[in-house]
Amino acid sequence: xxxxxxxxxxxxxxxxxxxELAYRSMSEEKKKALSPTTHAAISLGSGVTAGFAAAVLSQxxxxxxxxxxxxxxxxxxxxxxxxxxxxxxxxRGLFSGLGPRMYMxxxxxxxxxxxxxxxxxxxxxxxxxxxxxEK
Numbered sequence: 001x002x003x004x005x006x007x008x009x010x011x012x013x014x015x016x017x018x019x020e021l022a023y024r025s026m027s028e029e030k031k032k033a034l035s036p037t038t039h040a041a042i043s044l045g046s047g048v049t050a051g052f053a054a055a056v057l058s059q060x061x062x063x064x065x066x067x068x069x070x071x072x073x074x075x076x077x078x079x080x081x082x083x084x085x086x087x088x089x090x091x092r093g094l095f096s097g098l099g100p101r102m103y104m105x106x107x108x109x110x111x112x113x114x115x116x117x118x119x120x121x122x123x124x125x126x127x128x129x130x131x132x133x134e135k
Contacts, residue, residue: 018046047110
């Protein structure tokens, strides 16, 4: 899967996919008549969704990294320490603290995409990649 190659690439794809979902349901006339506020709302909503996805996907790894940095876990190779910490934490433990992280990440990523969209618009850059083409 393309999104798994690079976290930022995955964020871009989620963001673009959300944009497509919003705009695909509109006629060309309606798209052209959208106000800047509506465009901004679609951008921010797409960014929030990409941020939620990023938070959920990265939470287990960040939880383990935090434990390693605190010196927790048995001695041994890094992979054996990570496996032991993951078993100790369990599925629920790996996602502990996800709620606040989702909001922090979602609004941070939404802000980044809003700035990115504003710069693209100011430079009259072409639209992003299109993931799905209708027949």
